[in-house]
Amino acid sequence: MRSFFHRHGKFQPIAPHDDREESHIPDDLWVKCHRCNELLYSKELEDRARVCPKCGYHFRLRARERIFLLSDDGTFHEWDRAVSPRDPLEFADSGGSYTEKLARTRQKSGEREALITGRATICDHRVALAVCDFDFLGASMGSVFGEKLVRTVERAAERRIPLVTISASGGARMHEGLFSLMQMAKTVSALAQLGRAGVPHIALLTDPCYGGVTASFATVADVVLAEPGALIGFAGPRVIEQITKQKLPEGFQTAEFLLAHGMIDLIAERTMLRSTLSSMLAHYARADARQQARLARHAERPEDVALTLTENGLVAAHVPALGIVSHHEPVIERVGMDD
């Protein structure tokens, strides 16, 4: 098996950001496996993408750790870091105001929001990435999460690059009320457009994934993958037990349970994820090249096709008979801080 680590490197903290306080790689020498209780040498665990060598338990990862593991060295370019949350409801609970909570969370997590987005390559395939950070308020989906995801989807559609989302979330963020709920519709509506553009969306569900995230963008992907053992569902297990007063079946809501019930395409082990994605991205690239070739042939018959050449070399082909609109990738990439 080809090493998951394409650079002989071991699991290292990702290039630190200005407001990043500390790395989240454990400093302790030994770590206890949450599942089999085996005492693991932390360096060895890191070398294995934090998958327990004894029982295969997949430890949770931070967003930037996932991006580091998944993308080709140094290719990740972050988008929309300047977008940060507000407190539109002036929400306060027994623990204080949402604004204070955000400040504390930002300090503790080193992130400004629960979703990190950007572009990168995976085994030389260009992708748009959106990755949840569970350490930021349980990666709950609020306005910023939704907005960043939608912008990522729009860029993916515009540039015709596949979208990869990695979800782990407690659901919609209660502190932003209905603004949060509406992000479910907002993200799915953007994905409908991505779908019409014929650009693939591959989703990876990781532990834990619940509520408004599972019930929106994460499960309408063209391909839905899940990490082994990840708990995935709509309602949380405690809520179900409380309401139904029934004992939950063995393995309830695990990735394996979802696979058996036909809800996901594949269980992707972390150490194989890069190669799985690489094969899949190659399939879509091949299919897309074929589509483009067919459209180009149509382009030779002007009665079917209207071609538009724009300033930056963007070519739009419209085939009215088929109702297909295709935007070839721009020759020159957009340049700017958000790029």
Added chain:
Amino acid sequence: MTLTERDVASPLSAWDRVKLARHPQRPHTLDYVSELMEDFVELHGDRTYGDDQALVGGLARFGERTVLILGHQKGTNTRENISHNFGMPRPEGYRKAERLLRHAAKFGMPVVTFIDTPGADPGIGSEERGQATAIAQSLMTMAELTVPVVAVVIGEGGSGGALAIGVANRILMLENAIYAVASPEGCAAILWKDAAKAPEAAETMRITAHELHRFRIVDDVIAEPVPAHEQPRETMLAVGRALTRHLDELDAVLFSGNARGPDQIREDRHTKFRRIGAWREEIRREGGLPAELIIP
């Protein structure tokens, strides 16, 4: 204290409205259908597993139009509530909704949905049959529709289970209805660690029609000077008038003379949801300090 009369001097609290929104005698979807519509033909089943009576649908004549009706259905007593699962749809309910939405799109019928649910069913069977995926797919199908969609929150707009039939061009809301990301009890249990704090949670969650209208999420608030269960017919007629007005406006877009009408309807719906959110964004100016842009 009774809530049967509105006390102008002390307007209703959010929690008062929660109680009104959940009042068992409040008119439910099928009451609206029989009051406002003619020739209703209920269509059953998801063609895969079953028929969910918590989410009903069918074809009805509303004025000049044949519309597709979808709505959560609660009961008025325990027996009815059990057969309607307290208005909490299971995955087959959302799959039926999706099937009927496609049906409406196929024949160019406008869609009217009535939202009135505590939320999607949280049972073991619902999880096994893919509750989350069923909701997500329903959202996707609604986002794709090229026919006008108007949603009315008539009672309880409970979370994703409500939104699943709420991706509409227009969202209307009765004055004493609520629309929330989670139930006040659920929110209180998680954030206050005490479900008894639900009245406080209800206040800070901003779940009332007027607040949501101020946030520009809800497009129109339908006045309810007397609670709906006290004056059901007047309330339903007011909803009917609002529905007609919004369907007329959407038809004006649809019939606007160019062939892109249906695409425009879908595009307008996307734009409506695209702009919902509140965030701040620092924009770097050349050589200067970052400027801050606050949206909306």
